[in-house]
Amino acid sequence: MHGPASPGWLLVALCAATGAYCLLRMRSSNETQRRAAGDEALMGFGMAAMAVPGSAFTPPAWVWPAYAVVFGGAALRALWVARSGTHHLHHLVGAAAMVYMAVVMTASPTAGHAHGASGVPLLTGGLLLYFAAYVLVSGVRLLPVAGAAGSVPAWGDRPELARACRLSMGIGMLAMLLTI
Template identity: 80%
Template structure:
């Protein structure tokens, strides 16, 4: 999403750092952490690529359809995983938003993000409402998790639920920023 260059680079850094942390979470001893971390890493890195300012790099014409296909596949995986629990629906919505933005970037002239000045498209507005609500709820839930009393080993970086929540929160904030530029 190609707004001002400085905010674009900050968004790239945030999303790339989030994606890198999610890769670390894939080494977790907790199965739930590992299963969610791969999709979240893909989302973080995909958002970072999409946020690179147009003044720095103009991707080839095939890049946006390729991203739409990758995130479409991630959405199908999230849809399949949603059979096991509703927590996967957020991943489905995120993947759908990435497909929507990739398609919008592919069809826009010059790969800019104007939509003709006709106001905010309905889908963009709905996605914005969802992600703003998610940011608010996730921010409230980010209250520190109390440690369980016991003599077990200290959790590793990949096993810290508060860091995983912060990771999801930062990606949702990034998604809001990207949708605002649509």
């Protein structure tokens, strides 16, 4: 993505760590939890790869269309799964945002790592608003609830850690959209 190298590497680390934890969450005994974790792992690792600073690595031209295809497939899967519940719509928006950023990077004169590439301002603004609201709501959901004590679930089933991962990916998406 665009921008200075230090914040770019921090974003790469955040997204890669989130993707790695989501892989751990795929070991959950809850099938719904496993599927969501798989979608989120793909998003985390894809965001980490896309956020590598251009000063460190300039990917070949075919990488951005490949991202668009992979996340287009993820968006279609999220759309298909959303038939059974609206909680999958966030995955659809996230995958569509990744497709949008990959298309913008494809259209950029230097394969997306130079300053000056830009997307459609209205679409970028809409995605920024969506992810800003998502981050705020996700942050509120992390606040402790009085009297919510009980047995400690396994690592893959910890809802507060899953929410923290979603929050960090939302923040990462905001950062990436700001650089478009």
